[in-house]
Amino acid sequence: MIITKAGRRMFPAMRVKxxxxxxxxxxxxxxxxxxxxxxxxxxxxxxxxxxxxxxADSPVPPRVYIHPDSPAxxxxxxxxxxxxxxxxxxNNELDDQGHIILHSMHKYQPRVxxxxxxxxxxxxxxxxxxxxxGVKAFSFPETVFTTVTxxxxxxxxxxxxxxxxxxxxxxxxxxxxMGLEALVESYAFWRPSLRTxxxxxxxxxxxxxxxxxxxNLHSPLKLSNCWST
Amino acid sequence: MIITKAGRRMFPAMRVKxxxxxxxxxxxxxxxxxxxxxxxxxxxxxxxxxxxxxxADSPVPPRVYIHPDSPAxxxxxxxxxxxxxxxxxxNNELDDQGHIILHSMHKYQPRVxxxxxxxxxxxxxxxxxxxxxGVKAFSFPETVFTTVTxxxxxxxxxxxxxxxxxxxxxxxxxxxxMGLEALVESYAFWRPSLRTxxxxxxxxxxxxxxxxxxxNLHSPLKLSNCWST
DNA sequence: ACTTTAGCACCTAGGTGGCAAAGT
DNA sequence: ACTTTGCCACCTAGGTGCTAAAGT
Numbered sequence: 001m002i003i004t005k006a007g008r009r010m011f012p013a014m015r016v017k018x019x020x021x022x023x024x025x026x027x028x029x030x031x032x033x034x035x036x037x038x039x040x041x042x043x044x045x046x047x048x049x050x051x052x053x054x055x056a057d058s059p060v061p062p063r064v065y066i067h068p069d070s071p072a073x074x075x076x077x078x079x080x081x082x083x084x085x086x087x088x089x090x091n092n093e094l095d096d097q098g099h100i101i102l103h104s105m106h107k108y109q110p111r112v113x114x115x116x117x118x119x120x121x122x123x124x125x126x127x128x129x130x131x132x133x134g135v136k137a138f139s140f141p142e143t144v145f146t147t148v149t150x151x152x153x154x155x156x157x158x159x160x161x162x163x164x165x166x167x168x169x170x171x172x173x174x175x176x177x178m179g180l181e182a183l184v185e186s187y188a189f190w191r192p193s194l195r196t197x198x199x200x201x202x203x204x205x206x207x208x209x210x211x212x213x214x215x216n217l218h219s220p221l222k223l224s225n226c227w228s229t
Numbered sequence: 230m231i232i233t234k235a236g237r238r239m240f241p242a243m244r245v246k247x248x249x250x251x252x253x254x255x256x257x258x259x260x261x262x263x264x265x266x267x268x269x270x271x272x273x274x275x276x277x278x279x280x281x282x283x284x285a286d287s288p289v290p291p292r293v294y295i296h297p298d299s300p301a302x303x304x305x306x307x308x309x310x311x312x313x314x315x316x317x318x319x320n321n322e323l324d325d326q327g328h329i330i331l332h333s334m335h336k337y338q339p340r341v342x343x344x345x346x347x348x349x350x351x352x353x354x355x356x357x358x359x360x361x362x363g364v365k366a367f368s369f370p371e372t373v374f375t376t377v378t379x380x381x382x383x384x385x386x387x388x389x390x391x392x393x394x395x396x397x398x399x400x401x402x403x404x405x406x407m408g409l410e411a412l413v414e415s416y417a418f419w420r421p422s423l424r425t426x427x428x429x430x431x432x433x434x435x436x437x438x439x440x441x442x443x444x445n446l447h448s449p450l451k452l453s454n455c456w457s458t
Numbered sequence: 459a460c461t462t463t464a465g466c467a468c469c470t471a472g473g474t475g476g477c478a479a480a481g482t
Numbered sequence: 483a484c485t486t487t488g489c490c491a492c493c494t495a496g497g498t499g500c501t502a503a504a505g506t
Contacts (some may be wrong), residue, residue, distance in 0.1 A: 002474095004486090004487085005486090005487075008473085009459085009473070009474095010473095011473095011474090043483085061485095069470095072486080091486085103487080104485075118474090148485090149485065149486050149487080150476095150485075150486075151475080152503085157475075160474080160475075161474080161475070162471085164474065165473090165474090165493075165494060166472090166473040166474040166475095166492090166493060166494060167473085167474040167475060167492090167493075168474080168492075168493050169474070169475085169491070169492030169493045170475055170476075170492080170493090192477070231498095231499085233462090233463085234462090234463075234464095235499095237497085238498095240497095240498090271460085271495080305500040316473080320462085333461075333462080334461085347505070365465065377461090378462050378463080379461075379462075379499090379500095382497080386499075389499075390498080390499070393497085393498065393499095394469075394470060394497090394498090395468090395469060395470060395496090395497040395498040395499095396468090396469075396497085396499060397468075397469050397470080397498085398467070398468030398469045398498070398499085399469090399498070399499055399500080459506100460505105461504105461505080461506075462500095462503105462504080462505065462506090463488075463502100463503080463504070463505080464501100464502095464503085465487105465500105465501090465502095465503105465506095466499105466500080466501085467498100467499100467500090468497105468498080468499095469496100469497080469498070470489080470497075470499105471494100471495085471496085471497100471498085472493105472494085472495090473492105473493080473495100474487105474491100474492080474493070474494095475490105475491100475492095476489105476491090477488100477489090477490085478487105478489095478490105479486105479487080479488085479489105480483095480485105480486080480487070480488095480496085481484105481485080481486065481487080482483100482484085482485075482486090
């Protein structure tokens with residue numbers, strides 16, 4: 001994921017569906033993001049792999065994203081897909097916007113927390129999530145990601161551009177078109193169709209680096225991750 | 230105020246500051262809009278006045294705008310200016326977006342409600358606001374307005390365009406400029422400066438019809454209206 | 459004759475990756 | 483040598499009054 005000083009959304013956003021709550025009980029739902037290991041990484045271009053590049057940087061202030069619909073009844077939470085699309089990541093350790101602070105070039109995993117109202121009334125974006133009975137945490141292995149300040153890998157860039165509506169300007173039908181490749185493609189029938197293969201390869205690339213898969217997970221637990229499209 | 234089928238914001242938005250709450254008590258804050266009288270109005274162009282045009286239309290479903298920061302502690306409410314700028318008005322009696330339903334060509338007045346949490350837990354956009362101890366209502370005479378589907382009065386239109394950032398495209402420096410008046414104004418020094426007086430008159434026009442004044446009211450009560458600019 | 463609607467051009471507000479420059 | 487920053491064009495999303503046409 002890209003992180004910036006001003007704060008950047010995750011894409012795709014974490015989306016989750018809950019069942020098994022008490023419909024009449026009030027709950028907070030929150031997300032935090034924890035390190036996967038104690039390492040710092042670098043991307044090795046020639047092998048297209050993330051490699052360990054030393055130990056993790058010193059810890060950053062822990063932050064919590066409280067879902068903006070909180071608090072709400074179990075009934076309300078269960079009726080909707082719960083989206084974390086407004087959550088923002090930053091690399092600014094002095095951030096005062098309540099964004100989640102992460103180190104660049106580290107591996108992280110988001111966690112979803114379901115917190116019974118009476119256990120969460122002192123919940124705060126800048127305090128760690130309480131633990132104990134009445135608080136449950138969920139995470140999904142396929143949502144592990146690596147933080148960057150600029151994409152390391154053209155395949156990831158391509159996925160972002162193809163899927164994120166806000167990046168439509170960079171799609172092939174956008175302005176890159178009529179830049180260079182567009183001309184090549186427009187006149188492709190004039191030449192051996194070799195170059196286009198480069199693009200047709202992309203759907204099958206091994207997933208790496210940034211987010212790992214886009215497929216649904218139907219969890220046997222109470223939460224299911226709606227990571228899709 | 231303009232009302233439409235899809236819903237239209239009020240402009241300027243109602244803004245309010247509260248004091249005297251219990252800092253540690255939780256409150257909801259809500260707004261509803263009630264008829265000023267039982268009449269329907271029409272605008273008489275030659276006299277520049279709203280005149281009674283019969284009795285009010287039959288009542289519409291009552292709606293409540295619950296301030297999106299609700300519920301929050303007294304401390305939180307008192308620390309900020311509370312703005313109702315996301316509230317929307319509609320003339321669609323079958324509205325299912327939770328907007329406030331009003332009749333066109335009627336006079337209305339917004340009311341602000343401060344509701345102690347334990348009295349407001351069954352608050353709903355489509356239910357009337359509960360009454361009793363723990364619920365207080367405030368309203369400000371200068372915020373009475375008349376609903377329309379199209380402005381009746383060039384002075385009101387002008388105020389809206391001048392003050393609302395979203396209407397910048399209609400300002401004199403916008404595209405009307407270079408239309409007609411702009412040319413006149415550009416060459417004003419070529420002619421007797423008679424026409425410009427028409428514009429200089431505007432700041433002093435008697436307020437009428439739509440919203441009545443823009444000045445601050447510093448209420449002796451616990452709420453003060455921040456209607457300004 | 460008066461009121462309402464639907465589509466429009468023109469804005470605000472803010473989310474994208476690209477890219478050259480700066481930082482380390 | 484590698485990483486980060488700041489600014490940019492290009493988008494999405496949605497709030498304005500205008501206008502011609504439709505409704506009543």
